[in-house]
Amino acid sequence: MRYYFILLLLPLFACNGSAPTETPPAEETKIDRPEYALVIHGGAGTILKENMTDERAAAIRNAMETAMQKGEEVLSSGGSAAEAVEQTIWLLEDSPYFNAGKGAVFTSNGTNEMDASFMTGHDLNAGAVGGITNVKHPISAARAVLEKSEHVMLSGKGAEQFAEEQELEIVDPRYFYTEERYQSLQRVRAKEEAAMEAEKVRQSSTLLHARELDEKYGTVGCVALDKNGNIAAGTSTGGMTNKRYNRIGDSPIIGAGTYANNATCGISCTGHGEFFIRYAVAHDVHARMAYGSLSLKEAADQVIFDELKPAGGTGGLIALDKNGNITMPFNTPGMYRGFLKSTGEKGIFFYED
Numbered sequence: 001m002r003y004y005f006i007l008l009l010l011p012l013f014a015c016n017g018s019a020p021t022e023t024p025p026a027e028e029t030k031i032d033r034p035e036y037a038l039v040i041h042g043g044a045g046t047i048l049k050e051n052m053t054d055e056r057a058a059a060i061r062n063a064m065e066t067a068m069q070k071g072e073e074v075l076s077s078g079g080s081a082a083e084a085v086e087q088t089i090w091l092l093e094d095s096p097y098f099n100a101g102k103g104a105v106f107t108s109n110g111t112n113e114m115d116a117s118f119m120t121g122h123d124l125n126a127g128a129v130g131g132i133t134n135v136k137h138p139i140s141a142a143r144a145v146l147e148k149s150e151h152v153m154l155s156g157k158g159a160e161q162f163a164e165e166q167e168l169e170i171v172d173p174r175y176f177y178t179e180e181r182y183q184s185l186q187r188v189r190a191k192e193e194a195a196m197e198a199e200k201v202r203q204s205s206t207l208l209h210a211r212e213l214d215e216k217y218g219t220v221g222c223v224a225l226d227k228n229g230n231i232a233a234g235t236s237t238g239g240m241t242n243k244r245y246n247r248i249g250d251s252p253i254i255g256a257g258t259y260a261n262n263a264t265c266g267i268s269c270t271g272h273g274e275f276f277i278r279y280a281v282a283h284d285v286h287a288r289m290a291y292g293s294l295s296l297k298e299a300a301d302q303v304i305f306d307e308l309k310p311a312g313g314t315g316g317l318i319a320l321d322k323n324g325n326i327t328m329p330f331n332t333p334g335m336y337r338g339f340l341k342s343t344g345e346k347g348i349f350f351y352e353d
């Protein structure tokens with residue numbers, strides 16, 4: 001009996017001897033995941049310094065800060081990532097500084113048509129709305145499609161009727177009129193007319209002009225990781241200034257503008273939507289992690305800099321992985337972006353700083 005007892009103890013002594021052990025102590029292998037994390041964007045493009053006064057910068061920063069605080073309140077009190085994403089985006093949609101909700105840009109017809117999407121990473125469920133004109137918070141319509149319908153995407157009148165049935169706040173489309181966005185449309189139209197007269201550029205490139213002129217800045221997005229390890233992502237936009245009426249961009253397209261999967265990451269994109277659709281940007285980041293074992297940063301950088309940029313696709317994305325790592329790459333001169341973690345780390349950035 002005693003003999004066996006000594007034999008059982010021998011391996012333990014061997015491990016504690018002077019020879020280094022193969023397995024590092026548990027603390028070293030443990031992944032330091034924050035309890036929760038949240039990242040937002042307010043659009044990517046060219047931030048023209050002449051349009052950016054100190055006051056305007058402070059107001060934008062303040063709106064981002066307030067929205068992130070709201071998300072943090074939800075997450076720190078044990079709320080879900082989905083709830084944090086919706087509540088954060090609500091505040092960004094209420095701000096005239098962003099091209100979503102109140103600050104939505106104008107179509108070539110002088111209307112405001114909004115797109116939004118929502119995805120939850122624990123069940124790969126998703127909801128989206130395209131081309132809606134009277135729902136105050138398009139992100140809530142997208143979440144309602146996810147939670148309360150058997151579909152993934154509703155558009156136009158059908159989406160508006162569904163939102164009404166769900167008792168979401170419906171407003172007169174004139175609510176979305178802002179003088180600033182209307183003047184943007186006039187400038188882009190004038191440019192288009194001049195270009196058409198000169199027959200120098202193709203009509204479609206006026207969308208690019210809008211980006212270059214900083215006329216459409218401000219799609220919003222949010223990705224959150226909650227205390228249960230669940231990821232959710234959402235994106236909301238007015239699209240691109242002077243877009244054709246009924247044009248739908250990447251923002252409401254799952255896998256292009258938005259994606260979330262607890263196994264890898266959550267993503268929200270902003271940029272020239274046609275490229276983001278063609279390159280299936282959000283899903284591509286997930287796929288490079290899932291099948292190529294890339295880190296979040298490697299996957300996102302490859303898509304934004306190696307795939308989109310050479311093709312002429314301008315924009316960026318925010319992404320957060322299951323361990324709370326965050327990355328926010330963009331190939332434009334600027335992207336409004338911010339993040340926070342339960343560890344206290346946080347920041348808000350505009351340019352390439």
Ligand code: ASP
Nearest residue numbers: 219239249270271272273
């Ligand atoms: N991606 C949006 C769209 O193409 C616009 C943007 O993010 O700036 O509709």
